[in-house]
Amino acid sequence: ENGYDLWLRYKKIEDPTYLNLYRKSIAGIHINAISPTLLVAKKELEMGLSGLLGAPIKEVGAQTDNALIAGTPSSSPVIKSFLEKEKIKTGQEGFAIYSQTINNKKLILIAAETDLGVLYGVFHFLKLLQSHQSIQSLSTISIPKIQRRILNHWDNLNRSVERGYAGISIWNWHTLPDYIDKRYIDYARANASIGINGTVLTNVNASSLVLTDPYLEKVKALADVFRPYGIRVYLTAKFSAPVEIGRLKTADPLNPEVIEWWKHLCDKIYKMIPDFGGFLIKANSEGQPGPQGYGRTHADGANMFADILAPHGGIVMWRAFVYDARVQRRGEHFEEGKKDVAGESIASADRFKQAYLEFKPLDGKFKENVLIQVKNGPIDFQPREPFSPLFGAMPNTQLMAEFQITQEYLGQATHLVYQAPLYKECLDADTYAYGRGSTVAKITDGSLKKHKISAIAGVANIGNDINWTGHLFGQANWYAFGRLAWDHTLSSETIAEEWIRQTFGNNPKVLQPIQQIMMASREAAVNYMTPLGLHHIMGTGHHYGPAPWVENAGRADWNPVYYHKADKKGLGFDRTATGSDALSQYAPEVRKQWENMKTCNIEYILWFHHVPWNYTLSTGRSLWDELCFRYYSGADTVKWMQDIWTTVKAYIDEERYNHVRQLLNIQHKEAKWWRNACLLYFQTFSELPIPSHYEAPDKTLEYYKSLRFPHAPGINGNL
Ligand SMILES: CO[C@H]1[C@H](O)[C@@H](O)[C@H](O)O[C@@H]1C(=O)O
Helix, strand or coil, rough: HHHHHHHHCCCCCCCCHHHHHHHCCCCCCECCCCCHHHHHHHHHHHHHHHHHHHEEEEEEECCCCCCCEEEEECHHHHHHHHHHHHHCCCCCCEEEEEEECCCCCEEEEEECHHHHHHHHHHHHHHHHHCCCCCCCCCCHHHHCCCCCEECCEEECCCCCCCCCCCCCCCCCCCCCCCCCCCHHHHHHHHHEEEECCCEEECCCCCCCCHHHHHHHHHHHHHHHHHHHCCCEEEEECCHHHHHHHCCCCCCCCCCHHHHHHHHHHHHHHHHHHCCCEEEECCEEEEEECHHHHCCCCCHHHHHHHHHHHHHHHEEEHHHHHHHCCHHHHCCCCCCCCCEECCCCHHHHCCHHHHHHHHHHCCCCCCCCCCCEECCCCCCCCCCCCCCCCCCCCCCCCCEEEEEECCCCCCCCCHHHHHCCCHHHHHCECCCCEEEEEEEEEHHHHCCCCCCCEEEEEEEECCCCCCCCCCCCCCHHHHHHHHHHCCCCCCCCCHHHHHHHHHHCCCCHHHHHHHHHEEEHHHHHHHHHHHHHCCCCEEECCCCEEEECCCCCCHEEEEEEEEHHCCCCCCCCCCCCCCCCCHHHHCCHHHHHHHHHCCCCHHHHHHHCCCCCCCCCCCCCCCCHHHHHHHHHHHHHHHHHHHHHHEEEEEHCHHHHHHHHHHHHHHHHHHHHHHHHHHHHHHHHHHHCCCCCCCCCCCCCHCCCCCCCCCCCCCCCCCC
């Protein structure tokens, strides 16, 4: 058991009660596989049922008692009359699973208006069996809330993966297009099983090379593999491609030759890949070229692509992750009250504010097939961030949320951190932008402003490691992203339960402890890394361990000291009106709550306030004592996770048990490393003792500062 099968494990059901019940209820399957998608649906059902029921599944006629019939109105008359009779609409991708008695025959119907809906229904049905659910009186309708549910791969053409910790890229550009690795198919199956319907193959720190003919052939080969599974391929477009590979003198988005060049390229792409999804573009950010280089705006740039893609049905995902201009130009730290040459407050140099400052004024200027892709938080995928103030700030623009599945700032592929609670915290956050209940989820799914296109992105944690994600529990984050993209109202607990049942089985002695571990893991990581709203205090470059002391990295806003602002008085970044005033970017309801130290959620307090060391927090403890408490409890929780993990030993296979056990050992060591290093460092400012009932750090601050990580994986590949 090495984890390769992910959650698609179709081992024979061990519990005889369920096995017999399922065998009795499913006499055989009936699918009229008139399309490639229905064919893969049929194959999956055959493989799944044969495995789970422990015997090859028969094909039966549609009139057979206990037949399982899957199809669309065009593939099956039974399905057609069922959907008509029940007046069920499943839309482009939804499905219905119903128990029906027709002509005295008991049937299970997997019905959808589209082939893809059938495939999704098949995966759902197999999940019911994998997780020992009743299939006696089924009546489920499931329709995704967000249209485009997309993975972003930060994969480079040399197969290194930026911020990837699970080996190298699964895209083998060397043997493509002629060699189709089985992994590509299993990748498509896995994604389809959780409803992911798009993949951006290449890094946002882009290479133009992927837009040249030989690479487009390779992309086409992947698109052909993915098509039956409902997965569209997208690419990243490097803004300077017309210059780099087109030999033009400029990439100015308003230049007719440039427009013509992109148009020609897109015509070519769509000839090869008729369902090509579109482009994801990182422009004028972290050294990437963009329209601003030609005196144009993000809107000018995005709209050029939008006009070209629109006739083909393609979209532009234009990233709002920008922080270049101001801070880099000045290289200055934010200082209270200081003005720059133009008389503008340097406060605006707060990196937190930059995406909003650049994009908000462009609201309403983007074409209909442009989506602005906004990271969940204002800075960068921290263990905990408040939601980005852009959500809700651009009513006339379709925004899409971007989450990071790969754990760049969360212990990478070494720490067990279940991220569904992190994703949910953002999705459920109320922006108050259009009144109470204007959650990030409702902004993303387009329901609040009735936008035509909706999308959501997750930065993949997938590589060529045997188990795909490095840490086995990284699979749960991939799974959770897909499930939430389909239905953001699902709870983290439910998703964890689904994943555990499919991955480890249904024994409550496995399910309960693993679910407890997962549910505690994210808060534990926040506590041992960045409690109370601390952020970006990881080592510069690799972002792995603690390095709150770093103050001379390339740019001011790459330095941990820029973010925590520890001094003799206290700790934290004042983003109220007396500080950078970033809070003014939120709706008044949100701002009011967070600008007051008394009402600000303690989880975010150091995001918004410079809190005195002896200030009494809502817990009754002083800031310093609370900081100690959280760092210690974070590390203790990992110890607890280790203990709980030992209880599942008898019930799961040795290989996966030991894999997780060993990684938890490392995680516990490193949680203590984080705790000790950070507390010793912050103590140089607070000058207060670590309460004596805690185990004292066994190393000095100097020791932690001297640690170097030449082996740190996944370092930014392009910069
Ligand atoms: C792809 O580049 C990444 C960069 O490696 C990463 O450290 C930061 O999180 O964000 C960038 C981005 O999202 O563009």
